[in-house]
Amino acid sequence: MEILIRDVSKDFHAEGRRITALSEVNLAIPANRIFTLLGPSGCGKTTLLRCIVGLETPDRGEISIGGEIVWSREKNIFVPPEKRGLGMVFQTYAIWPHMNVFDNVAYPLETRKIPREEIRGRVEKVLRFVQLEGFETRPATKLSGGQQQRVALARALIAEPAVILFDEPLSNLDAKLREETRKELRSFLTELRITAVYVTHDRIEALSLSDEIAVMKEGRIVEIGSPRDIYFESNRRFVADFIGRANFIAGTVAAIGGSHALAETPIGKVACRAGKGLAPGQEVTVCIRPEFIALKETGTPEGANIFKGTLESLLFVGEACEGEIRIGEILLVARLDPTAGLREGAPVTIHFDPGHCSLLSA
Amino acid sequence: MTPLLIAVVGFLTVCPVVMLLLGSFSRGLGAFGAFTVEKYVQAYTDPAFADILINTALFTLGSAAVATALALVLSYLNTRTNIPFKLLFRIISITPMMIPHILFAVSWVLLLNPTNGLINLVLNGILGLEASLFNIYTLPGMILVEGLLDLPIAYLIIAPAMAAFDVSLEESSRVCGASEFRTLTKVTLPVLRPAVLAALTLVIVRSLASFAVPSVIGMPGRIYVLATHIYRIIATGFIADYGLASAVGMSALATSIILIYVYRHFTAEGEKFVTISSRGYRPAVIDLKKARYPLFGFVALLSFLLIILPVLVLLYTSLVPYVMVPGARAFSMMSLRHWLAVLKDPLSLLSLKNSLFLGVAGATLGVILSVFVSYVVAKVRTAASGILESLSFLSFSFPGIVIGVGFMWFFVQTPLYATIWSLLIGYIATYLPYGIRPMTSAFIQIHSHLEESSRVCGGGTFFTLRRIIIPLLVPGIVSGWILMATMFVRELSLSVVLSRPGTEVLAVQILRFAEDGLWGRLSALGIIMILISTTLVVIVSRIGSRMGRMYESG
Numbered sequence: 019m020e021i022l023i024r025d026v027s028k029d030f031h032a033e034g035r036r037i038t039a040l041s042e043v044n045l046a047i048p049a050n051r052i053f054t055l056l057g058p059s060g061c062g063k064t065t066l067l068r069c070i071v072g073l074e075t076p077d078r079g080e081i082s083i084g085g086e087i088v089w090s091r092e093k094n095i096f097v098p099p100e101k102r103g104l105g106m107v108f109q110t111y112a113i114w115p116h117m118n119v120f121d122n123v124a125y126p127l128e129t130r131k132i133p134r135e136e137i138r139g140r141v142e143k144v145l146r147f148v149q150l151e152g153f154e155t156r157p158a159t160k161l162s163g164g165q166q167q168r169v170a171l172a173r174a175l176i177a178e179p180a181v182i183l184f185d186e187p188l189s190n191l192d193a194k195l196r197e198e199t200r201k202e203l204r205s206f207l208t209e210l211r212i213t214a215v216y217v218t219h220d221r222i223e224a225l226s227l228s229d230e231i232a233v234m235k236e237g238r239i240v241e242i243g244s245p246r247d248i249y250f251e252s253n254r255r256f257v258a259d260f261i262g263r264a265n266f267i268a269g270t271v272a273a274i275g276g277s278h279a280l281a282e283t284p285i286g287k288v289a290c291r292a293g294k295g296l297a298p299g300q301e302v303t304v305c306i307r308p309e310f311i312a313l314k315e316t317g318t319p320e321g322a323n324i325f326k327g328t329l330e331s332l333l334f335v336g337e338a339c340e341g342e343i344r345i346g347e348i349l350l351v352a353r354l355d356p357t358a359g360l361r362e363g364a365p366v367t368i369h370f371d372p373g374h375c376s377l378l379s380a
Numbered sequence: 381m382t383p384l385l386i387a388v389v390g391f392l393t394v395c396p397v398v399m400l401l402l403g404s405f406s407r408g409l410g411a412f413g414a415f416t417v418e419k420y421v422q423a424y425t426d427p428a429f430a431d432i433l434i435n436t437a438l439f440t441l442g443s444a445a446v447a448t449a450l451a452l453v454l455s456y457l458n459t460r461t462n463i464p465f466k467l468l469f470r471i472i473s474i475t476p477m478m479i480p481h482i483l484f485a486v487s488w489v490l491l492l493n494p495t496n497g498l499i500n501l502v503l504n505g506i507l508g509l510e511a512s513l514f515n516i517y518t519l520p521g522m523i524l525v526e527g528l529l530d531l532p533i534a535y536l537i538i539a540p541a542m543a544a545f546d547v548s549l550e551e552s553s554r555v556c557g558a559s560e561f562r563t564l565t566k567v568t569l570p571v572l573r574p575a576v577l578a579a580l581t582l583v584i585v586r587s588l589a590s591f592a593v594p595s596v597i598g599m600p601g602r603i604y605v606l607a608t609h610i611y612r613i614i615a616t617g618f619i620a621d622y623g624l625a626s627a628v629g630m631s632a633l634a635t636s637i638i639l640i641y642v643y644r645h646f647t648a649e650g651e652k653f654v655t656i657s658s659r660g661y662r663p664a665v666i667d668l669k670k671a672r673y674p675l676f677g678f679v680a681l682l683s684f685l686l687i688i689l690p691v692l693v694l695l696y697t698s699l700v701p702y703v704m705v706p707g708a709r710a711f712s713m714m715s716l717r718h719w720l721a722v723l724k725d726p727l728s729l730l731s732l733k734n735s736l737f738l739g740v741a742g743a744t745l746g747v748i749l750s751v752f753v754s755y756v757v758a759k760v761r762t763a764a765s766g767i768l769e770s771l772s773f774l775s776f777s778f779p780g781i782v783i784g785v786g787f788m789w790f791f792v793q794t795p796l797y798a799t800i801w802s803l804l805i806g807y808i809a810t811y812l813p814y815g816i817r818p819m820t821s822a823f824i825q826i827h828s829h830l831e832e833s834s835r836v837c838g839g840g841t842f843f844t845l846r847r848i849i850i851p852l853l854v855p856g857i858v859s860g861w862i863l864m865a866t867m868f869v870r871e872l873s874l875s876v877v878l879s880r881p882g883t884e885v886l887a888v889q890i891l892r893f894a895e896d897g898l899w900g901r902l903s904a905l906g907i908i909m910i911l912i913s914t915t916l917v918v919i920v921s922r923i924g925s926r927m928g929r930m931y932e933s934g
Contacts, residue, residue: 100558125558
């Protein structure tokens with residue numbers, strides 16, 4: 019089911035101050051896709067999710083799920099959360115501690131007055147799906163974090179909702195378990211062909227799980243796109259910075275020609291991918307991700323984007339070495355081959371592909 | 381150190397119980413140790429005993445229901461809604477420390493007694509009635525007053541559970557398709573069940589031990605419960621029969637000990653229900669809309685009944701010559717004669733002196749003992765510290781009057797009998813958990829890493845103690861001292877047994893005034909008692925905050 023959000027705004031009032039949580043958000047969440055709301059804490063992503071599910075009411079605007087309006091200030095419509103027929107996994111999992119696994123998972127069906135026999139079969143099926151067979155009578159207080167997470171997922175799935183919402187469901191798991199669960203969740207959701215709205219502040223979670231990502235900042239949607247688009251193509255500094263590590267060099271546009279543009283920067287002329295709406299003389303920021311900076315073998319340097327510098331520091335992080343390369347006043351971070359036998363203080367020559375070098379308008 | 385502490389705490393808690401048990405099989409104080417079951421036969425074949433048991437059951441269960449229901453409403457309003465002036469809830473939760481129970485009970489007698497209760501007099505005047513509308517000397521009257529008195533205990537158990545309640549448990553129920561009502565009955569109340577049951581159990585234990593309300597309100601109405609039944613056996617009539625009192629007391633004590641372990645079971649169950657706490661998202665409070673101010677009015681009325689009205693009634697009664705309807709005539713006759721009478725009364729002055737001594741010396745000794753016990757319980761954590769914890773917890777259940785009878789059997793064998801020291805020992809034994817509890821939580825808050833990092837930074841044992849541990853303990857010490865001192869200044873139920881001529885204390889003196897109907901003097905002495913408690917609280921919290929600051933800057 020498609021979710022449409024039109025001009026939704028919401029303010030919070032706390033201790034006499036007004037805090038804008040959502041500011042004229044417009045969003046179309048496509049059906050049967052995994053859609054992620056990504057942003058730093060306090061950007062309004064959880065508030066938006068809670069508005070969709072009905073636990074929070076916006077101040078203005080309209081929300082419809084699968085063509086049915088569930089909230090509209092103008093038309094005075096408010097469908098309470100229990101009538102929206104959604105599934106949700108909470109950050110704390112919200113497993114009811116006074117019930118066992120079966121009662122927790124069966125709850126949504128019991129509210130729908132489904133016969134006992136059918137409930138039993140469906141609970142068994144969904145527990146098998148989340149790999150918790152045989153846990154029916156386990157008390158909720160005797161579950162590990164990962165198991166609680168699965169029970170929460172089973173409970174969200176059992177009523178076969180058309181939309182399922184996730185509020186940072188992995189943030190309470192430890193790093194190793196988080197990685198495994200992320201993969202599992204991806205395969206569960208792909209298998210189900212369900213509309214999923216996922217809230218997180220973790221960029222790796224967002225990139226690896228989503229079909230589409232909306233990046234939020236201060237109550238607004240900044241950019242929407244596929245994980246690849248967001249990572250490689252974004253021309254906003256906030257997005258480029260938030261979604262991954264990047265080097266930023268301030269400069270001005272010197273020339274534009276075809277698919278490439280030339281920027282004048284403190285390290286020299288840098289050839290970049292030409293963006294839309296650039297004019298010579300405009301102030302821009304050059305963005306290069308550390309993994310695209312490579313060392314060039316000694317010899318006669320030829321081609322674009324070749325610079326000489328010194329390797330100021332070198333940090334071994336296992337799968338790579340993180341080097342800081344000084345070119346004049348500028349320090350660039352590069353991901354280098356850990357087996358290359360580099361030394362701190364050595365002169366180096368670097369280059370990077372103009373295709374991986376973007377110009378940000380701000 | 382642990383064995384010594386076990387010996388001290390063991391003596392304080394086990395001695396009265398064992399002496400009570402032995403005493404119940406003895407013929408009398410003079411014939412201790414000669415075995416007989418005569419007193420049990422006499423106690424439990426008394427035809428009036430069934431009525432006493434029924435009264436006790438109705439009284440304790442009724443007060444528990446009143447206190448818990450009010451506490452549930454109050455804590456829900458405080459933690460989950462946008463009701464204004466939330467400071468008031470904090471005030472409600474700490475006032476019982478300021479107003480002694482016996483004065484609270486007396487003030488309600490002054491308001492609602494059938495002969496000349498102020499409210500009755502006023503209503504009779506307005507409505508032109510012959511007979512009074514209300515009679516406090518009834519079981520419902522007792523239940524109402526005891527329920528109000530125990531409300532803070534129930535509130536202090538339920539409010540933290542309500543505050544720790546993860547709202548997403550309710551939200552997920554809504555998302556799963558449950559209505560608000562279904563969420564309330566299937567999720568909210570079941571999750572709060574251990575806290576509610578714990579509050580109910582503790583209030584039952586407290587009201588079973590309560591002596592102020594049954595003596596001031598129940599006895600004039602000839603409604604006897606176990607506590608007043610025991611009092612009747614040892615304090616009225618020709619011969620005080622301690623053997624019989626012990627035999628009756630055994631059932632009260634056994635019930636209390638069982639209930640206190642039931643209470644413990646519920647609190648443990650409640651702790652199991654604590655789930656991963658939600659980070660970051662603060663749940664929206666429920667907007668009461670139009671009900672906001674009416675509900676606040678209800679809370680304000682309750683605070684008025686609990687705090688302001690008792691003091692006002694006592695102040696008024698202490699100034700008028702006899703009970704009369706407030707008005708021009710009453711104001712023209714106001715004088716300080718009751719105050720002067722009290723200040724010239726040698727017994728009142730002696731009781732003042734004794735109570736003040738017991739409050740200050742008892743609380744100080746009690747706090748010192750509590751610091752050591754809590755240290756062992758919270759930090760040493762061996763099998764022996766477990767024993768210590770159970771022992772110190774045991775006295776939490778002690779009904780004062782019963783434990784007083786137990787101590788009586790012990791003290792008559794020693795030179796301590798009829799001295800102020802017997803009261804001091806009895807007080808500390810009975811109220812030790814109130815010192816240990818705040819101190820243990822203070823010790824638990826001092827994470828061992830804080831201590832360890834001081835050691836790593838180069839601080840020796842005593843340096844660490846002086847700069848890290850003691851400053852962090854100050855709040856616990858201060859609140860433990862205040863709690864114990866105020867309880868000792870107003871102590872009644874243990875004192876009515878142990879206090880002898882020469883060792884009168886304030887609350888007992890007030891009970892005597894109440895029995896003699898000297899309401900004016902009673903009120904004057906009562907106000908002095910409240911002033912003493914309040915002054916102690918203010919002085920010690922001042923010292924505490926200054927010490928805290930001194931350590932911060934030092």
